[in-house]
Amino acid sequence: MSAADRGAWRLVAVRDFWVRLRERSFLISTLLNVAVISVLVLARASGGLGGAPSFDLGVVGGPDELAIANAAAARAHDASISMQVEPFETAADAEAALRGGSVDAVLSPGQLAGMHGIDATLIALVQTSAHAAAVDAVFQQHHVPQAQREAASNDAPLDVGVLDPPPPHRDDNAAIAFIGVLLLYGQLFGYGLWVATGVIEEKSSRIVEMLLSAIRPRQLLAGKILGIGVLGLCQLLAIAGFAIGLGTATGAIEVPGTAIGAAALDIGWFILGYAFYASLFAAAGSLVTRIEELQNVIVPINLTILVSFIISVGSLQDPNSTIAVVASILPVSAALAMPVRMVLGAAPGWQIALSLTLLIGSAIALVPIGARLYEGAVLRTGSRVKLRDAWRAA
Amino acid sequence: MLSYPCPTVLELIDLRRRFGDTVALDGVSFEVPEGRIVGFVGRNGAGKTTAMRIALGVLQADEGTVRWRGAAVDTATRRRFGYMPEERGLYPKMRVVEQLVYLARLRGTPKEAARARAEELLTTLDVVGDPNARVESLSLGNQQRVQLAAALVHRPELLVLDEPFSGLDPVGVDVLSAVLRRAATEQGAAVVFSSHQLDLVERLCDEVVLIDHGRVAAHGTIRELRASRARNLWRVEVRGANDGWWQVVPGAVAVESGDGVVMLELNDGVDPQRVLDVARSGGDVVGFGPVQPSLGELFREVVA
Numbered sequence: 001m002s003a004a005d006r007g008a009w010r011l012v013a014v015r016d017f018w019v020r021l022r023e024r025s026f027l028i029s030t031l032l033n034v035a036v037i038s039v040l041v042l043a044r045a046s047g048g049l050g051g052a053p054s055f056d057l058g059v060v061g062g063p064d065e066l067a068i069a070n071a072a073a074a075r076a077h078d079a080s081i082s083m084q085v086e087p088f089e090t091a092a093d094a095e096a097a098l099r100g101g102s103v104d105a106v107l108s109p110g111q112l113a114g115m116h117g118i119d120a121t122l123i124a125l126v127q128t129s130a131h132a133a134a135v136d137a138v139f140q141q142h143h144v145p146q147a148q149r150e151a152a153s154n155d156a157p158l159d160v161g162v163l164d165p166p167p168p169h170r171d172d173n174a175a176i177a178f179i180g181v182l183l184l185y186g187q188l189f190g191y192g193l194w195v196a197t198g199v200i201e202e203k204s205s206r207i208v209e210m211l212l213s214a215i216r217p218r219q220l221l222a223g224k225i226l227g228i229g230v231l232g233l234c235q236l237l238a239i240a241g242f243a244i245g246l247g248t249a250t251g252a253i254e255v256p257g258t259a260i261g262a263a264a265l266d267i268g269w270f271i272l273g274y275a276f277y278a279s280l281f282a283a284a285g286s287l288v289t290r291i292e293e294l295q296n297v298i299v300p301i302n303l304t305i306l307v308s309f310i311i312s313v314g315s316l317q318d319p320n321s322t323i324a325v326v327a328s329i330l331p332v333s334a335a336l337a338m339p340v341r342m343v344l345g346a347a348p349g350w351q352i353a354l355s356l357t358l359l360i361g362s363a364i365a366l367v368p369i370g371a372r373l374y375e376g377a378v379l380r381t382g383s384r385v386k387l388r389d390a391w392r393a394a
Numbered sequence: 395m396l397s398y399p400c401p402t403v404l405e406l407i408d409l410r411r412r413f414g415d416t417v418a419l420d421g422v423s424f425e426v427p428e429g430r431i432v433g434f435v436g437r438n439g440a441g442k443t444t445a446m447r448i449a450l451g452v453l454q455a456d457e458g459t460v461r462w463r464g465a466a467v468d469t470a471t472r473r474r475f476g477y478m479p480e481e482r483g484l485y486p487k488m489r490v491v492e493q494l495v496y497l498a499r500l501r502g503t504p505k506e507a508a509r510a511r512a513e514e515l516l517t518t519l520d521v522v523g524d525p526n527a528r529v530e531s532l533s534l535g536n537q538q539r540v541q542l543a544a545a546l547v548h549r550p551e552l553l554v555l556d557e558p559f560s561g562l563d564p565v566g567v568d569v570l571s572a573v574l575r576r577a578a579t580e581q582g583a584a585v586v587f588s589s590h591q592l593d594l595v596e597r598l599c600d601e602v603v604l605i606d607h608g609r610v611a612a613h614g615t616i617r618e619l620r621a622s623r624a625r626n627l628w629r630v631e632v633r634g635a636n637d638g639w640w641q642v643v644p645g646a647v648a649v650e651s652g653d654g655v656v657m658l659e660l661n662d663g664v665d666p667q668r669v670l671d672v673a674r675s676g677g678d679v680v681g682f683g684p685v686q687p688s689l690g691e692l693f694r695e696v697v698a
Contacts, residue, residue: 011499019488206483210544213450213477214500216469379452381481 008215012223017231020194029190030235037179037243044175045250054082055122058103060094064133069107071129081121174316175252176259177343179243180266181316183236184336185309187270189302191232192277196285196298198224199378204289208378217375225278229271236270262343272356273335275363277301279370286377287385297384308333312340319346329355331362400427403584404449404552409458411444418444419455420608426552426584431574433599434588435689437697441608442588443480446554449586450477462552473501476550476583480557482541486530490516490540493529498547508547515543520569535566542570546577553577555587559594571598596689604696611696619692625649626660627685628669635676643669657685 020026055076059069069085076083086103088094094106098115105114105122112118112126139149202208202220211220240263247253284297311333315324319341327337328347334355341347347355376393377385404426411419419441426432436442447453449460451472462471485493491512498508516525519539523532529540538561545553553574559567575598577583589595595602596616604612604619612619631654632639640646645661646669658669666684673679687695 007502008500011496015496201485205486206479206481207485208483209447209452209479209481210477210483210497211500212452213475213479214473214497 009219009223009226012215012220013227013230016198016224016227020198020228020231026231026235029186030239033183033186033235033239034242036182037239038246040175040179041243041247041250041252044247045252055105055119055125056084056086056103057122057126058094058097058106059085059087060089060091060106060108062109065107065109068126068129068133071132072125075129076125081125083122083125172254173258173262173343173345176262177340178313178316180262180343181309181312181336181340183239184266184270184273184339185305185312187232187236188273188277188335189305191228191274192281192301192305193298194228194232195225195278196281196294197291198228199282199285199374200288200291200294203286203378203381204291206381212379217378218371221279221282221371221374225282229274229278232274233267233270236267240267262339265339265342269335269339272359272363276331276335276359276366277305279367279374283370283373283377283390286374287387287390289381289384293384304332305336308336312336315340316344319344325351329358331355331359334359400429402426403428403463404586405461405464406445406449407459407461409445409448409455409460411448411453411456417608419448419458421458422605422608422610423458424603424610424613426586427601428584429578429582430600431578431585431587431598433595433602434586434605435590435592435595435602435693436588436605436611440605440697442605443556445605446477446556446586446588447479450475450554452477452479473548474550475552475554476545476548477553478541478545478555478558480588482538484529484537484541484544487528489526489528490521490523490532491525494540494543494547497544501548503548511547511549512543515546516540518573519543534561535563538562539566539569542573546573549581551581551583553583553585553587555585557589558587559589559591567594574598592689592693602689604693606697612692616689619689620687625687626662626664627687628658628660628666629655629681629683629685630658630669630673630679631655631681632673632676633678633680635673639672639676640669643672655681 057069057072059065066085066087073083073085086097088097088106091108094103094108095113097103098106098113101115105112105118105126107126112123136149199221202211208220244253244256244259244263247259248256253259280301281298284301285294287297288294308327311323311327315321315327315337318324324337324341324346327333328341329338329351338347338352338355342352373387373390377390380390380393402425405423406425407423409419409422410417422441422445434442434446444453448455448458451460451467460467465471488496491509494512494515495505495508498511499505503511513525519542521532521536521539521543523536529537532540542555542558545555555574558570558574562570571594574585574587578585578600599616601613601615602619603610612622614622627649630640633654635654637651640648640656640658643664645664646658647661649657649659651657660666660669670679670682673682
């Protein structure tokens with residue numbers, strides 16, 4: 001490839017980058033992404049999405065009840081659970097608060113009342129504190145020295161351990177993996193679609209013949225895929241930065257390092273997935289002349305990406321299920337399924353290596369196939385070009 | 395054939411191309427000299443567009459080659475060609491000047507030079523409207539002029555224009571004719587354009603290539619075509635003569651007659667003066683002279 005040829009695809013890439021950047025749909029997709037991320041991150045920050053639980057406990061009664069409630073809050077704090085204690089003057093006030101939803105449960109002498117039900121953790125915390133208070137009262141009656149009383153009620157008598165501990169911050173990781181796969185799905189599908197519509201635009205406006213009298217079809221295709229891909233990458237970087245910033249600021253993400261690592265992973269897999277799908281989208285676009293016909297030719301690609309996305313979301317629950325493992329290794333779905341498993345720490349090294357090898361290999365193999373179909377079809381306007389004809393014409 | 399003072403730059407050599415069962419080009423060969431305007435004529439579907447697309451490398455020939463200044467055409471060479479396709483095409487939403495600069499830069503013209511040239515062309519071609527307007531907002535006539543500017547903006551050495559005059563008003567035709575003339579004479583560009591407006595081709599072109607059923611049916615200057623193709627036709631207008639007065643001259647055949655006017659085709663060796671003498675003896679001769687067939691007539695004769 002001569003220097004002049006390189007210049008040509010660069011010009012195409014730069015034009016496509018700026019044209020798409022200025023398009024209304026780019027602005028809309030950016031805002032939409034920011035909105036979805038904000039909702040997810042803020043929901044998580046307020047504990048709505050499986051984050052650390054947070055309780056509001058109402059108290060009615062004397063100093064004993066308040067002491068039990070405060071002891072429960074202290075226990076909660078030790079377990080990284082936030083608990084606010086709210087004393088009420090009368091049982092009626094407390095009931096109103098319970099009905100209004102400003103407290104999760106009300107502790108009154110000898111009773112813990114909830115609205116529809118009470119979180120098991122909250123029950124356990126309050127029960128334990130109440131039990132400890134009762135035991136302490138008995139000890140006090142028998143004049144057990146203060147130091148012994150405290151020693152008896154303080155530490156948990158059991159060391160808790162598990163055989164197969166989940167990776168640390170499992171919840172955090174699942175949330176990050178979910179946001180990541182959602183973004184990846186949007187980017188792969190959206191930017192692939194842009195490649196296809198870009199090809200159709202040039203075909204339907206007939207400028208493609210002008211362009212192809214100046215540069216080779218492959219340069220035009222390469223420039224278009226690169227320009228749009230770089231824009232997709234920039235948008236992904238910006239959104240990931242926004243998500244991590246917002247998540248850290250609101251406390252939704254406890255360990256920013258994990259989120260940054262996950263974002264880097266997603267960006268890497270976006271590049272690979274885009275490389276895999278983009279030439280297919282371009283080839284599909286070159287088969288038709290009008291935007292309205294696009295739907296007919298990209299259904300197979302759409303479905304593939306959609307099914308990969310659904311499997312990937314499913315694998316958040318069980319990242320080592322057979323279907324999750326297979327999907328993360330097959331090139332058609334790896335770009336969505338593998339990053340989820342990697343963020344969850346569920347993918348062994350050999351699977352990652354195999355998946356990468358297959359995806360990179362097939363992306364490299366697909367580029368010339370897509371380019372050939374594109375070359376064979378892009379100058380044929382009018383009715384939809386058959387795949388076989390496009391292949392033969394090139 | 396005359397020998398041309400201008401060196402040949404573009405050679406099409408035995409181009410063949412099929413589309414399925416249709417033979418579009420069946421061995422097309424011709425040459426285009428530097429600084430000349432060559433008219434490319436033929437019926438619809440004769441193979442003009444296919445030949446032009448192959449010359450530009452937009453389409454591949456099944457067989458045959460295209461050479462530029464004696465060498466095979468590669469990407470670098472093609473950047474010096476300018477093209478106006480039959481299917482007009484520009485980015486509808488791109489601004490006029492931006493678009494011209496982009497297309498010039500794709501062909502290797504530096505950015506600043508491209509901008510200066512684009513602005514100059516918009517003036518020369520009399521494109522009405524804001525150069526920063528989007529292409530889609532221009533009238534069709536103006537879009538056509540911008541399309542022509544897109545073919546010229548990088549100062550090509552070869553200009554290939556597919557039906558450049560279709561859709562232009564008479565003023566537009568004059569402007570375009572002048573621009574093509576100037577490109578040929580001042581910049582030494584070789585110009586090939588196809589057209590169905592044969593009077594225009596006759597007026598503008600140094601040479602004509604007539605293509606029929608995928609083959610070159612005739613090629614030469616208008617004069618050469620006449621000399622090689624034209625019949626020896628004489629138009630005689632006589633008042634008061636009997637119908638069929640010419641029948642006494644052996645070798646004179648009426649091609650058409652009526653209303654005192656007759657078109658006679660004279661066989662070799664028949665002296666036109668003999669015809670005139672006979673005519674004068676029959677009545678008052680009002681008109682007498684040889685008929686130069688127009689390109690249109692030659693065209694019909696060849697493709698008939």
